[in-house]
Amino acid sequence: MRILPLIFIFIFCAATAQKSLPLDTLKLKEAKDMLADDYGSIYIYKNKDFSFTKYDSLGKQIGQLMFTVPYKVQNVQNPLTVALFSENAQEMKFVDQNMNEIQRLDFKQKFGFIRMAYAEDLQQLWLLDDSTKRLIQYNFRNETTINSYPFDASFEDLMDLLVFENKVYILTRKHIRVYSLKFEKLFEAPVENGKRFRRENEFILVITNNSILKYIPEKEMVKVFEDPDAKIVDKNTSSYFEIKGNKLYLYSLEKSKETKLRTEPEPKEKTTEQTIDHPAEKATEDSSEKPVEKIEEKPKGDKVLEKLIEETSEVQAVGV
Template identity: 75%
Template sequence: MKPVYLLLIFVFCSSAAQKVLPLDTLKLKEAKDMLADDYGNLYIYKSKDFSFTKYDSLGKQLGKMMLTVPYKVQNVQNPLNVPLFSENAQEMKFVDQNMNEIQRIDFKQKFGFIRMAYAEDLQQLWLLDDSTKRLIQYNFRNDTTINSYPFDISFEDLTDMLVYENKIYILTRNHIRIYTPKFEKIFEAPLVNGKRFRRENDTILVITNNSILKYSPEKGMTTVFEDPEAQIVDKNILSYFEINGNKLYLYSLEKVKKPKQEKQPESQPEIIQESTGKPTENSEKKPDETQPEGKSDHTLEKLVEDVREVQTEGVERLTN
């Protein structure tokens, strides 16, 4: 009965945890990537036509950009200033909350070939220059190079970069690596289909195709959200998002964790004790447990015998 009860709780919590958002299936069908800002707005990037579209939580379109070359959206945590980098165009641009371009930075005239760019704030960029194998700290407001570090890493399958607290986080499709500015590797771990980083205060998250991982110096990489059937996942400060079967689902952060905790007792293995030839505590109690049943059988037999004696005595009296 207990497993059935726990299963019902899990099913109820799972159904309560997820919510299908009213976004047209056609808008999600060809989505290459999806991002969610902390206000609940959704951003859909399509590689087929290089479109970048913003919707509110009800599916209403708030803005759209038609790009001419592929761009990588760094993040949308600040919807007033969204950075996009294009390796093909060798430039970075910033767009506002209405998806209007507010600034463009051209790397072709000043640097070699930039493989990845990270906007640390509204003044500084970190650039990985493939031609010189250097990591460049660049102030684009006054057009000055602040620092330049030798950074001879492989740029194949590079998907994202993040710089925080004097650490350089490098993400590829199959690995996460963390370096110091002196090119000293301090952490490395394998992963599958790494896409981009997300930083929430001091927490560093890795977004993959169907999971979200968290990095900590003590535990390394731990999974905080996963759905093997999802095509795209993302999160904001309140919820997890996923595209699954051309539908967009929202999961509350608190309710996603709750079913896992309640389901855990069901997944614990049953402990089977090996036979040692000695009677166990349960086997010693077994005769006591069966004693009332034996006593009941004995009472029934005695009652039947008494009835037979009464019947015999009655018959003898009738015959006499």
């Protein structure tokens, strides 16, 4: 009987399929942030009690962490090792798929004041040290500093940090900035209510309160998803998610992908038609393919006619 109120409701909206996911509205009401992994699991972070809870796709709780200070969840793209950073505690934690802590890193003993930390992989961290104004590449497995770069960037309203292909991405509530490792600014654009980065292969996405933006390298930011009425939005590799009206909705990307595949061949067909018509336009501006054939055959007919006239003239001359 409990499942009946949680039946999926399908509503079509702007060419994407929307469906309601079975999560209790009480669990979503006080959510400060929400993330979704590629297995359909949902992660809810609440500022009220500093709790971080994981639910499966049916709304069943898998695990929960209770903190005494705020933590920032980096991402859940690798649900086997989720990284969380606390500026207050000056530490980073890694938890497994069941929300069990598997490692803790204490920055207080080795560094100054770390404003933001980014786990590049399961060995390396990038740390923004506010006290020394440096960006530090740190191997936490053997506790060694690999590189250190002067990085006197403004840390006001800093929301997230990402380093990819020798570029440093800084996200604040109001801006995205991209730097080289030499502290050269490569790009800057305004962002409303920026929250965190998400990297999908070579693409960098920005998650805000109610939209998802895609970074076009050193050119612009493009909105790939937006709902002004949404409280929180997120994305995995196949869907967009949003919390709206204390309900969780999913928008599948499959339909829009199929539409793209259907419309892509059309420009190719037009290009082929233009290529075929092009030689005919060179031959004559007003002619089509059929007149071109006649023009080619006409000289042959004239030669035959001239030959017949000559032969007739010769016969008449002999007869005379």
